[in-house]
Amino acid sequence: NDYDNVSAYGTTRGRASTLSPYLNFDPSYLDTQQPEFIFPEGASRQRGRFELAFSQIGASVMGGATIGGATGLYNGIRQTALAGHTGKLRMTQVLNYTMKQGANVASSLGVIAVMYSGTGVLLSLARGSDDEVNTVASGAITGLLYKSSAGLKTCLKGGAVGLALTSAYCAYTSDRIRNFFK
Amino acid sequence: MEEYSREPCPWRIVDDCGGAFTMGVVGGGVFQAIKGFRNAPSGIQRRLLGSLVTVKDRAPIVGGNFAVWGGVFSTFDCTLVYLRKKEDPWNSIMSGAATGAVLAARNGIPAMAGNALVGGVLLALIEGAQILISKIGSEQFKPASPMDLDYVKGFAEGSQQ
Secondary structure (H helix, E strand, O other): OOOOOEOOOOOEOOOHHHHOHHHOOOHHHOOOOOOOOOOOOOOOOOOOHHHHHHHHHHHHHHHHHHHHHHHHHHHHHHHHHHHOOOHHHHHHHHHHHHHHHHHHHHHHHHHHHHHHHHHHHHHHHHHOOOOHHHHHHHHHHHHHHHOHHHOHHHHHHHHHHHHHHHHHHHHHHOHHHHHHOO | OHHHOOOOHHHHHHHHHHHHHHHHHHHHHHHHHHHHHHHOOOOHHHHHHHHHHHHHHHHHHHHHHHHHHHHHHHHHHHHHHHHHOOOOHHHHHHHHHHHHHHHOHHHOHHHHHHHHHHHHHHHHHHHHHHHHHHHHHHHHHOOOOHHHOHHHHHHHHHOOO
16 A cells, blocks of 8 residues: 555655554644743742742851951951961961951841842732842842941942942843843 | 752752841841840830840841851751761751751860750750651541441441341
């Protein structure tokens, strides 16, 4: 029979079409351009702010500990060399400098991260949506809040610094703003 | 899915450090606010100011202590998971003991041993409570035994005559 080796779409497939009916499909059904994911019930495509919050806070604390520890180590070695300490006293002093500075910078950066993440989560809950406005607003609020006890001028300066940092971050990384300027 | 809500092991350390810091700041903040309120001179404005100043000073320190504890605990936990190649409550208990020992290292060997004991016992209590709760929670999924149904009981009794 002339039609033994012809698939349902009219192209000659050779012996393969007689092996299995599952091999007769139109390859255009497979869209290999986009990655295909399965999302569970109620899950959104991007990770929410709350899930990212702990990683951000942890990274700020650990980064602050590294920076503060390095600064404290440098200062400690310099100060003990100037004061002429040696041996066990010097080691204890250097350790004290390192841990004190490390703890200070770590907890400062951590508090800033907690404020930023907290206000971000609250804003996204209150507004019901998550976009760059939340990021910039929570940066500004964090700056205001962090310096709120140091007088009005410092408070406003802190808010301006927070606003500038988060605006720069959004300008670099946000797709929506990039597409807007194309 | 709940089992995928934790990060894989190296990144879990950062996550746990952040979570512990947040708990320390929030819990310590509430605690220090009450303490500052009580220790301030009388008059509501001075009390509120005293509360605010105490929170600003002390809450980050509590947060930092919690963060160090959480980070060291998570590091030991991930190391044990990697070495033993399994995840079970013993990892948490041993990590708690090791964390207690490491954080008391400046105070000499007897203090380290005591802290290790306290840490291990505390985590054993926490893990035991978790196991108990999961056991009680899984009771609802237990399939009913056919011998408990009334008409089967009656049938079984009738057939013994």
